[in-house]
Amino acid sequence: MDIARDATLHQRILNDLESQIVSGAWAPGHRLPFEVDLAKQYGCSRMTVNKVMTQLAKAGLIERRKKSGSFVTQPQAQSAVLEIHDIKTEVASLKLAYSYALLVTTERDADIEDRRRLGLEKAGPVLEVRCIHLAAGDPFCLEERLINLDVVPDARHADFSTIAPGPWLLERAPWTAAQHNIQAVGADRDMAKLLKLKPETACLVIERRTWNTIGPVTHVRFTYPGTRHRVVADFQPSSSQPR
Amino acid sequence: MDIARDATLHQRILNDLESQIVSGAWAPGHRLPFEVDLAKQYGCSRMTVNKVMTQLAKAGLIERRKKSGSFVTQPQAQSAVLEIHDIKTEVASLKLAYSYALLVTTERDADIEDRRRLGLEKAGPVLEVRCIHLAAGDPFCLEERLINLDVVPDARHADFSTIAPGPWLLERAPWTAAQHNIQAVGADRDMAKLLKLKPETACLVIERRTWNTIGPVTHVRFTYPGTRHRVVADFQPSSSQPR
DNA sequence: CCGGAAAACATGTATATACATAATAATCGG
DNA sequence: CCGATTATTATGTATATACATGTTTTCCGG
Numbered sequence: 001m002d003i004a005r006d007a008t009l010h011q012r013i014l015n016d017l018e019s020q021i022v023s024g025a026w027a028p029g030h031r032l033p034f035e036v037d038l039a040k041q042y043g044c045s046r047m048t049v050n051k052v053m054t055q056l057a058k059a060g061l062i063e064r065r066k067k068s069g070s071f072v073t074q075p076q077a078q079s080a081v082l083e084i085h086d087i088k089t090e091v092a093s094l095k096l097a098y099s100y101a102l103l104v105t106t107e108r109d110a111d112i113e114d115r116r117r118l119g120l121e122k123a124g125p126v127l128e129v130r131c132i133h134l135a136a137g138d139p140f141c142l143e144e145r146l147i148n149l150d151v152v153p154d155a156r157h158a159d160f161s162t163i164a165p166g167p168w169l170l171e172r173a174p175w176t177a178a179q180h181n182i183q184a185v186g187a188d189r190d191m192a193k194l195l196k197l198k199p200e201t202a203c204l205v206i207e208r209r210t211w212n213t214i215g216p217v218t219h220v221r222f223t224y225p226g227t228r229h230r231v232v233a234d235f236q237p238s239s240s241q242p243r
Numbered sequence: 244m245d246i247a248r249d250a251t252l253h254q255r256i257l258n259d260l261e262s263q264i265v266s267g268a269w270a271p272g273h274r275l276p277f278e279v280d281l282a283k284q285y286g287c288s289r290m291t292v293n294k295v296m297t298q299l300a301k302a303g304l305i306e307r308r309k310k311s312g313s314f315v316t317q318p319q320a321q322s323a324v325l326e327i328h329d330i331k332t333e334v335a336s337l338k339l340a341y342s343y344a345l346l347v348t349t350e351r352d353a354d355i356e357d358r359r360r361l362g363l364e365k366a367g368p369v370l371e372v373r374c375i376h377l378a379a380g381d382p383f384c385l386e387e388r389l390i391n392l393d394v395v396p397d398a399r400h401a402d403f404s405t406i407a408p409g410p411w412l413l414e415r416a417p418w419t420a421a422q423h424n425i426q427a428v429g430a431d432r433d434m435a436k437l438l439k440l441k442p443e444t445a446c447l448v449i450e451r452r453t454w455n456t457i458g459p460v461t462h463v464r465f466t467y468p469g470t471r472h473r474v475v476a477d478f479q480p481s482s483s484q485p486r
Numbered sequence: 487c488c489g490g491a492a493a494a495c496a497t498g499t500a501t502a503t504a505c506a507t508a509a510t511a512a513t514c515g516g
Numbered sequence: 517c518c519g520a521t522t523a524t525t526a527t528g529t530a531t532a533t534a535c536a537t538g539t540t541t542t543c544c545g546g
Contacts, residue, residue: 308527
């Protein structure tokens, strides 16, 4: 990669070191030159090098040990993190009035499909909740949720007509792991009707399964009219500081 | 939560400022005290305050404008990190034969739309690449890419008929930040033809903009037939306080 | 030869200073 | 009163310096 001619020294050093690491020229475990040596090499002060190295360390590319030096870390698999988003906030950020309506709740023993959705091995009591989120009175997204009552028994007595199951669960059963599944589908007849769309309109479907230390907590499927809404993902893998 | 008594000054300032921002005491748009004033307030040098503010800016909590000061940014909707995926690998994991075809490349000066896609302020040379990825001979996804030649001038002489621009860039211009945008759209006539679909079929569109330390590197739009393919994102809970 | 004190060493944090850069504010000529 | 020039201001980057903090190495007494 070429470096812009007018890049700052900081950027140049950062780029150089990063290239060595990312390219694999410096394998994990490799010790970087000492700060003073790099400073001499670039003809700058140790402070400048120090700031670069601090940034690399924050980014997780290197690990620093006093007296020993700085070392390239094992590349951690690039895991994708999608933060659980709150629809109310999402709507609020659009400066639209938020409202919410419970459609139906059903308690039953997990059937095959329920077990697939939750990733359950055996049957067990589950609660199905269907509800709709509205923005400025219009359908914003449909929520189809399955809650594992073995893990969250209290959900039986929750009043989901006044609070959406998402926020309710977030308070009571914080998740420790989750998996997302995003796809585009054409709306079927029922979906189109609920979201007030023409059939076959492209919709964005976000499915999320969450676990806590006990087991699978919930599976939820959000269906958004795809052309109006979107998911934004900000990235911060390498040398930038995570939020 | 109390702040450790032996926290460094840097940490203390960071914590204080962060608290004001996340608590909402300083609303988005609020101007932070000037560096010199904060320095006076904490009885430290401007450099120390500057480092903290630089960090906050990198974290996206504040925006800094010369002469004007530093301002709390609008809280961007819940961010998410999606893995940069390699289509060849994706296809291979389906145990399908992968192939690739270059459709067209165009070099030009960035027009308004190009600048929007890349997030460029001024015009500059860009390279547009359209190509298609095939799985077992069938269209798998269409790639529409824009490369910032100011940052990656070598791309001019790359032969994208033999290597896809994604892998090529990954080697030469490692990204340090990226932003994703996922939405569902119905295929238009051209898209339907290229992907061998019926018009209006729901498609998953993934847009990605990547930066390195120098500037915007590339913008790419992948269009997948949405019903056949999907994006999976694995999660980790955000360890509340990014530091 | 062992254990512990001391020295050497690399990084961590903070300071004061200097000059560059970009944006705004003030000024002045026409 | 407009518009171009200049000054001011806040941040951006870099320097040299100082001392603190953990580690590792060295060395020395027993």
